[in-house]
Structure formats: structure tokens, C-alpha cells
Amino acid sequence: MTKLKGWFRALLRFPSAVMGLAIIAFLLGVSAYALITIPYSEAVRLWRGGEDVWYKNPKYAAPSWYNFFTSKKLPLSFVVDTADGSMSKIVTSNDPNISTVDMTYSFDYTYDGFPDEMILYFTPTIVQKFPFVSVSWLTPDGRKIRIADMAVGGNSTFRFSQDPKLGTRLNTDKVMQALFADPKADPKATTPTPLKGTYQLVISGTTFDKGSDIAAQFVFQGKLFGLAGTDKYRRDLMLPLLYGTPIALAFGLLAALGTSLVTMIIAAIGTWYGGWVDELIQRITEVNLVLPFLAILIMVGQFYSRSIWLMLGVAILLSIFSGSIKTYRSIFLQSKESSYIEAARAYGASSSRIIFSYLIPRMVPLLIPALVTSVPSFVFLEASLAVLGLGDPVLPTWGKVINDAWADGALYQGRYYWVLEPAVLLMITGFGFALLGFALDRIFNPRLRDI
Amino acid sequence: MATETLDTPAPETPLVKKKFSNSTFMRLVRYTALRLVTLAITVTVAVYLTILIANMGGYVDTIMRNEARDNITQSIASNPAYRNLAPAVREKLLQEKIAAEVERLGLNQPFAVRSFRYLTNALTLNLGRSIRMTSNAGSKEVRLILLERLPATLLLSGTSELFLFFASVFIALSLSRKYGSWLDKLTIALSPTSAAPPWFYGIFFILIFAAIFRVLPFGGLVDSPPPVNKVAYGLNVLKHLILPGMSVIVSSIFLSIYNWRTFFLIYSTEDYVEMAKAKGLPPRDVERRYILRPTLPTIITNFALLVITLWTGFTITETVFGWPGLGITLYHAIGYYDTPVIVGSTIIYAYLLALTVFLLDFVYALVDPRVKVGSGNSQ
Numbered sequence: 001m002t003k004l005k006g007w008f009r010a011l012l013r014f015p016s017a018v019m020g021l022a023i024i025a026f027l028l029g030v031s032a033y034a035l036i037t038i039p040y041s042e043a044v045r046l047w048r049g050g051e052d053v054w055y056k057n058p059k060y061a062a063p064s065w066y067n068f069f070t071s072k073k074l075p076l077s078f079v080v081d082t083a084d085g086s087m088s089k090i091v092t093s094n095d096p097n098i099s100t101v102d103m104t105y106s107f108d109y110t111y112d113g114f115p116d117e118m119i120l121y122f123t124p125t126i127v128q129k130f131p132f133v134s135v136s137w138l139t140p141d142g143r144k145i146r147i148a149d150m151a152v153g154g155n156s157t158f159r160f161s162q163d164p165k166l167g168t169r170l171n172t173d174k175v176m177q178a179l180f181a182d183p184k185a186d187p188k189a190t191t192p193t194p195l196k197g198t199y200q201l202v203i204s205g206t207t208f209d210k211g212s213d214i215a216a217q218f219v220f221q222g223k224l225f226g227l228a229g230t231d232k233y234r235r236d237l238m239l240p241l242l243y244g245t246p247i248a249l250a251f252g253l254l255a256a257l258g259t260s261l262v263t264m265i266i267a268a269i270g271t272w273y274g275g276w277v278d279e280l281i282q283r284i285t286e287v288n289l290v291l292p293f294l295a296i297l298i299m300v301g302q303f304y305s306r307s308i309w310l311m312l313g314v315a316i317l318l319s320i321f322s323g324s325i326k327t328y329r330s331i332f333l334q335s336k337e338s339s340y341i342e343a344a345r346a347y348g349a350s351s352s353r354i355i356f357s358y359l360i361p362r363m364v365p366l367l368i369p370a371l372v373t374s375v376p377s378f379v380f381l382e383a384s385l386a387v388l389g390l391g392d393p394v395l396p397t398w399g400k401v402i403n404d405a406w407a408d409g410a411l412y413q414g415r416y417y418w419v420l421e422p423a424v425l426l427m428i429t430g431f432g433f434a435l436l437g438f439a440l441d442r443i444f445n446p447r448l449r450d451i
Numbered sequence: 452m453a454t455e456t457l458d459t460p461a462p463e464t465p466l467v468k469k470k471f472s473n474s475t476f477m478r479l480v481r482y483t484a485l486r487l488v489t490l491a492i493t494v495t496v497a498v499y500l501t502i503l504i505a506n507m508g509g510y511v512d513t514i515m516r517n518e519a520r521d522n523i524t525q526s527i528a529s530n531p532a533y534r535n536l537a538p539a540v541r542e543k544l545l546q547e548k549i550a551a552e553v554e555r556l557g558l559n560q561p562f563a564v565r566s567f568r569y570l571t572n573a574l575t576l577n578l579g580r581s582i583r584m585t586s587n588a589g590s591k592e593v594r595l596i597l598l599e600r601l602p603a604t605l606l607l608s609g610t611s612e613l614f615l616f617f618a619s620v621f622i623a624l625s626l627s628r629k630y631g632s633w634l635d636k637l638t639i640a641l642s643p644t645s646a647a648p649p650w651f652y653g654i655f656f657i658l659i660f661a662a663i664f665r666v667l668p669f670g671g672l673v674d675s676p677p678p679v680n681k682v683a684y685g686l687n688v689l690k691h692l693i694l695p696g697m698s699v700i701v702s703s704i705f706l707s708i709y710n711w712r713t714f715f716l717i718y719s720t721e722d723y724v725e726m727a728k729a730k731g732l733p734p735r736d737v738e739r740r741y742i743l744r745p746t747l748p749t750i751i752t753n754f755a756l757l758v759i760t761l762w763t764g765f766t767i768t769e770t771v772f773g774w775p776g777l778g779i780t781l782y783h784a785i786g787y788y789d790t791p792v793i794v795g796s797t798i799i800y801a802y803l804l805a806l807t808v809f810l811l812d813f814v815y816a817l818v819d820p821r822v823k824v825g826s827g828n829s830q
Contacts (some may be wrong), residue, residue, distance in 0.1 A: 323756045388770065411669070434645075434646040
């Protein structure tokens with residue numbers, strides 16, 4: 001215990017180790033948050049659910065912090081609803097049966113671009129007759145544009161730019177530009193400029209029965225969405241970024257731990273028994289050196305299953321007989337001859353006792369840095385497999401996001417956020433473990449201490 | 452020291468000297484032959500393992516059976532001679548032909564027997580025919596598809612690995628001389644960057660140099676249409692090589708420099724190096740003859756391990772850069788579900804790895820005095 005404390009104190013003397021520890025702590029925090037707030041089944045549903053889960057999000061929306069980096073500010077997406085009071089709703093009634101429902105929402109629009117789409121979702125409570133709504137649009141310069149008048153016979157959706165009547169009335173096929181453009185702007189300009197100011201959406205509804213009601217939801221799909229943006233399928237990228245963290249950490253840590261522990265045990269057994277056991281282990285190592293690691297993983301992914309846990313198992317199996325077995329072997333060969341092992345042998349300790357209680361514990365100082373430094377390579381391995389299209393089919397992971405972005409030509413199209421977000425997270429993870437591993441190496445490897 | 456005797460032969464009688472060099476040569480040959488035999492066995496085992504993995508789920512058999520069935524159904528349906536047969540007769544004929552084809556392919560033999568036939572086929576690079584992919588020349592032979600892509604991979608891996616090797620060894624040497632300088636500290640600080648694989652840097656390089664500054668191409672081997680002039684063609688390929696090559700180099704160079712610098716530093720505290728310094732030898736001589744020369748075998752072993760891990764990395768690097776090598780073929784084969792190509796690539800990769808190991812072993816034998824003199828049994 002005191003030894004552990006001493007190591008920890010030595011570790012804190014390295015600024016890089018402190019940084020690495022901070023990064024790992026942050027990642028663990030994010031993982032815990034992701035796992036607590038989004039249960040596994042919910043994560044899979046949100047990621048693989050289909051259009052009906054993501055329909056309210058804009059397509060290819062950049063994250064909201066994108067506006068910090070551009071002089072042209074792009075509109076942010078939002079959703080308001082009468083159900084939760086974010087859109088005002090006033091019901092007035094002079095007649096026992098007929099009542100008017102006024103729903104309005106005003107918002108400041110100070111952006112330099114036009115939104116993608118605006119959608120209204122109506123949820124009526126129908127008793128006998130269908131409620132009726134008329135929608136109008138008030139611009140900052142006082143114009144009032146009639147949008148639509150319709151009877152709401154069941155849950156219905158009104159998409160502003162896909163309504164042919166509205167298009168004809170505005171005499172354009174670009175409804176969003178017509179609604180937001182400044183009519184006094186330079187007519188010769190090739191692209192219209194949006195009029196900044198307070199816009200108001202007014203929905204006046206009428207119900208014709210007692211107990212009949214209308215609720216409305218206004219979905220404004222801008223060019224930016226949330227803290228992470230969305231992809232081609234309108235999925236919120238926040239989900240894979242958050243949920244990818246525990247997956248990446250679990251994969252990296254389990255693979256690193258499994259590989260280094262098993263490698264060490266096998267090296268210890270080989271050296272202890274010597275003879276044909278040792279010879280066999282060495283031959284297997286040589287064969288394994290020639291086995292193409294990634295190609296075998298690809299074959300397994302293609303022919304058996306793409307489950308991340310199978311991949312993890314195969315990755316561990318293929319990494320056990322690696323070059324490090326030789327390093328461990330040479331060290332075990334030395335400690336095998338030391339006097340304390342001889343003493344153990346003299347009092348009749350069993351082979352397994354010597355291996356597991358005397359040989360291996362001595363190697364822990366060497367094991368820990370090797371373990372920590374090998375974590376990033378496994379984290380990146382998971383991402384690499386996903387980039388090759390062999391990622392787990394249901395799990396939202398960072399590599400999957402890069403793969404989707406790559407398949408969609410995100411860099412050619414200028415959608416840098418889509419690639420950069422998961423890439424930066426991968427880099428941070430890699431860096432955190434690498435920094436810590438380097439510091440640990442210097443603490444535990446006495447030969448490096450002065451260099 | 453062995454190196455000393457080799458560099459400056461002691462005044463011996465010519466006869467003895469000749470005998471010495473002769474036996475050195477013989478030892479080299481014996482060592483190389485031994486390594487070749489070991490590697491051949493290793494490759495055979497590795498390829499057999501590959502076949503086992505590919506076949507364990509019976510996938511390859513199913514695919515081959517289905518392919519045979521499809522081909523025969525097609526040929527019977529399109530043959531006018533069978534058109535007037537009654538359906539029952541035709542069905543019987545079909546079953547018979549399929550059975551004959553299965554027999555011909557040997558699919559009814561037990562797997563243990565078949566696997567050895569697959570092994571001989573694989574070892575002789577008789578990799579079968581692809582399902583959907585074709586080579587540029589239009590052939591469906593997996594071997595031709597893969598061999599056609601080999602030069603591009605070798606170009607990329609060869610240039611980047613050679614550059615990596617020489618650059619990192621020489622930078623490491625000069626850093627170990629300037630131990631503690633800010634350049635040295637910078638390298639140490641940058642060494643964690645090697646945690647990321649080449650394709651990862653590739654994404655950033657594409658973003659910076661292709662997408663934002665538009666100075667280098669996004670990917671590919673040459674422009675489309677390719678330049679007619681041979682020199683222009685070569686230069687164009689070089690231009691396309693910069694980004695993928697740079698990704699490979701950047702992803703491992705800092706760690707290699709760091710490792711080798713540490714290694715040299717440890718070595719330069721050895722007594723005989725101190726003695727050489729004390730004798731007043733110029734630093735260059737000390738480095739070359741007292742540090743670099745004895746550590747060369749270790750450097751080469753480490754480099755071999757690095758090259759082997761890099762081979763794996765090229766699959767994705769090529770995919771990211773659209774570099775028409777083996778890696779991207781494997782990637783496309785995954786997309787097309789083209790089993791023969793996937794298995795074939797794995798086997799070719801195994802061969803390439805073995806070849807790398809052999810080449811580096813050979814270089815190792817050339818530089819390791821223990822092999823030449825024959826003392827000790829080097830691994």
C-alpha cells in the first residue's frame with residue numbers, strides 16, 4: 001500500500017502524468033455520465049432507430065459552436081411546443097362549443113443564412129368535428145404572410161417548403177428564402193440577404209366541440225444543431241460521441257489488460273518449465289509474427305460476426321504472442337536464477353506458486369507502463385475496424401462516425417465537424433494514455449530515470 | 452572485439468585469412484538457409500491457420516457450393532440443347548451435374564483432406580477466382596488482381612519505411628549528442644503522438660493540405676487523366692505520394708526517435724565508449740564505431756518489428772487516401788463480400804510479412820558479428 005502511494009507521489013511529479021491522469025479522469029466521467037443517462041437499449045434505439053427517431057433534426061447540421069469561427073452566423077435549430085409551454089397558447093371561448101386557440105411564438109433572427117426547413121406538428125383532440133387552424137407569419141418589417149389554412153383531422157404535419165400552395169402564393173420554390181429575405185435588399189445580388197429582427201409565427205385555431213383542443217409543435221431546422229451537430233441521417237452526433245467513450249475505454253482497457261496479463265503468464269510458464277514448452281511458445285510467436293493481424297480480424301469480421309466483443313477476443317488472441325513475449329522471457333530468465341526463487345524451490349514450493357506468487361509479481365513494475373501505453377493502440381484498432389466498415393453493427397462508436405463521414409465524403413463537402421469531433425476525441429484518449437504511460441515508464445524503468 | 456578484428460584485420464598469413472573469410476561466407480549461407488527453412492515452415496503454418504480461420508464456419512464451402520450450383524444452373528438454362536427436355540429430366544440432369552462439379556471441386560471430401568489441398572493451392576499462390584472484383588486487365592484471377600496492386604503498396608511502404616528508418620536513426624544519434632537541449636525535450640514531448648495510426652494523421656493531412664489549402668491531391672495514385680510524359684507521370688505520382696507517405700512517417704517517427712535516442716544514450720555510458728572518448732577519438736568516430744556499430748543488430752530487430760506493425764496500418768491508410776494498393780483491394784473486397792479476394796489478401800500479406808522478416812534477418816546476419824564469427828546462437 002505504501003509502495004502504491006510512493007508510486008503515485010512519484011507520478012505526480014511529472015506534469016505529463018498529471019495531464020494524462022486528468023484526461024483519463026475526464027473520459028471516465030464522460031463514460032459514467034453516458035452510461036447513467038442513456039441506457040444501452042436506449043442508445044441503440046437512438047442510433048439505429050430509423051427516421052422516426054431523428055425526423056425533427058436538420059440534416060448535415062454543424063454544431064452550434066461553429067458560429068464562433070465564422071463571420072457569417074448560421075441559424076441554430078430549435079423546437080418549441082405548446083405542450084411544455086415553450087410556445088404560448090391562449091384558449092378563449094365565448095360559446096359553449098366554439099373556442100379559439102391562439103398559439104404564437106416570436107423569436108429573434110440575427111443570422112446571415114437561411115434555415116433548412118420549418119415544420120409544424122399538430123396534435124388535435126377531436127370529439128366530433130375537426131378543428132381548424134390558420135397559420136400566418138409576421139416579419140420584422142411588419143409584413144404579414146398567410147401560410148396555410150386547414151382542418152386538422154388527426155395528427156398532421158405541415159412542412160413549409162413542401163407545401164405547393166404556399167410555394168405558389170409566394171411565387172418561388174425557395175420558401176425559406178422568401179419568408180426570411182429582406183425585400184429591400186439589393187435586387188441585383190445573386191444571393192438574397194436575410195432580414196434580421198423579431199419574427200412571429202401566429203397560429204389561430206378554432207375548435208367546434210366542447211373538449212376539443214389543439215396542441216402544436218414548431219420545429220425550426222436551421223444550419224446548426226446542438227453541441228455536436230447531425231449527420232446524413234439527421235442523427236444527433238452527441239449520442240455516438242458520448243456513448244463511444246465508454247465503448248472505446250472498455251475496448252482499449254480490456255484488450256490491453258488481457259493481452260499484457262496473458263502474455264506475461266505465458267512467458268513466465270515458458271521460462272519456468274523450459275524445454276519443449278518454451279520452444280513451442282517461441283515457435284508460436286514466430287508464426288504469429290507472420291500472421292497479418294488486421295487481415296485476420298477482417299476475415300473474422302466478415303465470416304463470423306462483427307460483434308465488438310468477438311473482435312476484442314480475437315484481437316487479444318492475436319496480440320498475446322507478440323514481440324513483448326521475448327522481452328518478458330529474457331527478464332524471467334534472469335529472475336529464474338535469483339536466490340529467492342532458489343530458496344522457494346528449496347522449501348518445496350510448487351511450480352504454480354513460484355510462477356504466480358514469485359515470478360509474476362516482480363514484473364508488475366514493467367507490466368504497468370506497457371499496459372497503459374498499449375491502450376491507445378487498441379482504442380485506435382476499434383476505430384480502424386469501424387473505418388473499414390467492420391464496426392459493431394448496433395453500437396454508436398467514434399469509429400462509426402468517422403466511417404459514415406468518410407463514406408459520405410464529408411471532407412470534400414466541407415463538413416469538417418463530422419470527422420473532426422470523433423477524431424479529436426480519439427486523439428485526446430490516445431494522448432491521455434500515452435502521456436501517462438510515458439511517465440510510468442520513467443518511474444518504473446530505472447534505466448530511464450536519469451535520461 | 453569482433454568488429455575490430457573485422458575492420459582492421461590483424462597481420463595474418465594470407466592462407467589463414469582466406470580460410471577465415473571463406474568460413475564467414477559459409478556461415479552466412481548456412482544461417483540464411485536455416486532462416487529460409489524456418490520461415491518456410493512458419494509461413495506454411497500461418498497460411499494453414501488462415502485457411503482454418505476462413506473455413507471454420509464452413510463459409511468458404513457454402514460459397515463454393517453455391518457458386519457451382521449457380522454456374523451449372525446458368526449453363527443448363529442457356530444451353531439450347533437442353534431446352535426441350537421435360538422439367539423432371541432437366542432437374543435430374545442439373546442435380547447430376549452439380550454433384551459432378553462438387554466432386555470435381557472436392558467439396559465432398561472431409562475437411563481435413565481438403566484443407567491440405569487448399570494449403571498447397573495457397574502456397575503456390577493459386578488463389579482461385581474472385582466473385583465480383585476484376586483486375587484492371589479484366590482478369591478474375593485473385594492472384595492477378597492482387598499482384599497488380601502490389602507495386603503501389605510496395606512504393607508507398609518502401610519509401611516511407613526507408614525514410615523513417617534513416618531519418619529516425621540519424622536524428623536520434625544527433626539528439627543523443629545534444630541530450631537535454633530543447634530539441635531533445637520537444638521530441639520527448641511529441642513522442643506520445645505515435646499512439647495514433649497513420650490513417651488518423653491522413654485524415655488531418657487531407658483536411659489541411661487538400662480540403663483547406665488545396666495544394667495536394669485528396670488521394671489516388673495519379674491525376675485523372677494521367678500525364679503522358681514519363682517524367683511528368685513520375686512527378687505526379689510523387690505528388691500523390693507525399694500525403695500518405697507523410698502520414699506513415701509522422702505517425703511513428705517521434706516514438707522511434709525517442710526510443711533510439713534513449714537506447715543510444717544508454718549505450719553511450721558503456722565503459723568501452725567512455726574509453727574511446729577518453730582516448731580522444733573524434734565524436735563522429737565514437738558514434739559510428741562504438742555506438743552505432745554494436746547496436747545495429749538491435750536497431751534492425753526493432754525496425755523489423757516496426758515494419759511488421761506498419762504493414763497492418765497500410766490497409767486503412769491506403770483506403771483513406773484511395774491509394775490503389777493491396778490495402779484498398781482488401782477494403783473493396785470487404786464491401787463486395789468477395790471471399791476469395793479477402794482470403795487471398797490475407798495470404799499475400801502473410802507472404803509479405805515473411806519476406807520482410809527474411810530480408811531484415813539477412814541484413815541482420817550481415818551486420819551481426821556473432822553470425823559471421825559463429826560464436827553464440829543469435830536469434
